[in-house]
Amino acid sequence: MSRRSDLMIDLSVEIAGLKLRNPLILASGILGLSASQLMRAYNAGAGGVITKSFTKEPREGYKTPIITGYKCGFLNAVGLANPGIKSLGKIINPLVNKGIPVIVSIAGSNVPEFVELASKACELGVKVVELNLSCPHVKNKGLELGTDPELVKLIVSSIKEEVNCSVLVKLGLTDKLLDVAKSSERAGADAIVLINTIRGMIIDVWSMKPVLSNKFGGLSGPAIHPIAVRTIYETYENVNIPIIGSGGVDDWISAVELILAGATAVEIGSAIAYKGLDVFKEITSGIEKYLVRKGFKSVKDIIGLAHK
Numbered sequence: 450m451s452r453r454s455d456l457m458i459d460l461s462v463e464i465a466g467l468k469l470r471n472p473l474i475l476a477s478g479i480l481g482l483s484a485s486q487l488m489r490a491y492n493a494g495a496g497g498v499i500t501k502s503f504t505k506e507p508r509e510g511y512k513t514p515i516i517t518g519y520k521c522g523f524l525n526a527v528g529l530a531n532p533g534i535k536s537l538g539k540i541i542n543p544l545v546n547k548g549i550p551v552i553v554s555i556a557g558s559n560v561p562e563f564v565e566l567a568s569k570a571c572e573l574g575v576k577v578v579e580l581n582l583s584c585p586h587v588k589n590k591g592l593e594l595g596t597d598p599e600l601v602k603l604i605v606s607s608i609k610e611e612v613n614c615s616v617l618v619k620l621g622l623t624d625k626l627l628d629v630a631k632s633s634e635r636a637g638a639d640a641i642v643l644i645n646t647i648r649g650m651i652i653d654v655w656s657m658k659p660v661l662s663n664k665f666g667g668l669s670g671p672a673i674h675p676i677a678v679r680t681i682y683e684t685y686e687n688v689n690i691p692i693i694g695s696g697g698v699d700d701w702i703s704a705v706e707l708i709l710a711g712a713t714a715v716e717i718g719s720a721i722a723y724k725g726l727d728v729f730k731e732i733t734s735g736i737e738k739y740l741v742r743k744g745f746k747s748v749k750d751i752i753g754l755a756h757k
């Protein structure tokens with residue numbers, strides 16, 4: 450394979466008005482609480498980065514253990530630990546000033562709180578917010594709100610009316626997923642993100658107790674990948690706005706699968722724990738070689754091709 454043909458491949462994508470040099474985005478909750486960590490992920494090859502979910506007030510999160518390994522993934526219940534929206538500026542200013550595509554994840558408990566969080570992020574020059582409507586282990590936040598199509602519609606439309614920014618709606622695994630995705634689109638969402646971690650539990654047979662202090666946690670990594678593929682595939686057939694994929698991407702094949710199912714871009718989280726930040730370059734180079742072999746010039750040309 451010639452170096453020349455590699456160079457002709459276009460990996461750039463545009464989503465919610467954000468131009469990304471490649472379709473790989475650092476997922477929320479992974480290295481997302483400091484400017485230097487976010488910058489490291491970008492310098493390692495991510496096309497864009499997402500912060501940890503920010504809440505109105507600081508949150509300490511749950512007592513340890515908050516994360517444990519599983520055969521092919523992780524179970525975590527961090528409890529949305531973050532320093533609160535007032536601390537967002539010092540984390541994202543250095544990235545915004547350098548023009549690095551940074552998305553701020555926000556987690557409110559009601560409509561006014563989501564509007565306030567979005568407007569604070571946008572006052573700092575952020576162009577895109579990701580609404581965490583899918584965290585499966587915190588009461589009154591995340592998935593509890595993201596299962597109600599009417600409430601999600603109100604959250605999204607209120608932000609779109611009052612704040613000048615693009616809105617990504619991050620949804621989790623629920624029976625109402627398609628209804629919530631459709632109502633997000635009707636409310637003016639710029640893209641849907643699928644999926645967050647999936648609620649699960651691991652029991653230590655020696656202590657005979659759940660391993661995590663919170664008992665339940667969110668399952669991530671390769672264990673949830675086929676579920677991410679399926680939900681993206683189904684949602685692609687039901688909405689017209691772009692989709693960002695998330696769930697178990699740890700090599701170029703799993704990334705391409707999500708793109709073929711209908712994702713315009715792909716988030717990477719758990720894989721960083723066992724492959725390090727080199728995973729971004731490994732995957733972009735794999736996608737590039739794949740596109741050359743299949744005779745495509747741009748990654749945009751393969752979005753949703755599994756539906757043909």
Ligand SMILES: Cc1cc2nc3c(=O)[nH]c(=O)nc-3n(C[C@H](O)[C@H](O)[C@H](O)COP(=O)(O)O)c2cc1C
Nearest residue numbers: 476477478502581645669670695696697717718719
């Ligand atoms: C330790 C940990 C913390 C996370 N924190 C957040 C968070 O604050 N907000 C959010 O929307 N998703 C959070 N997630 C979910 C990830 O962003 C991602 O959607 C999920 O882990 C699936 O992708 P993966 O299999 O590549 O990890 C977290 C995941 C992990 C493992």
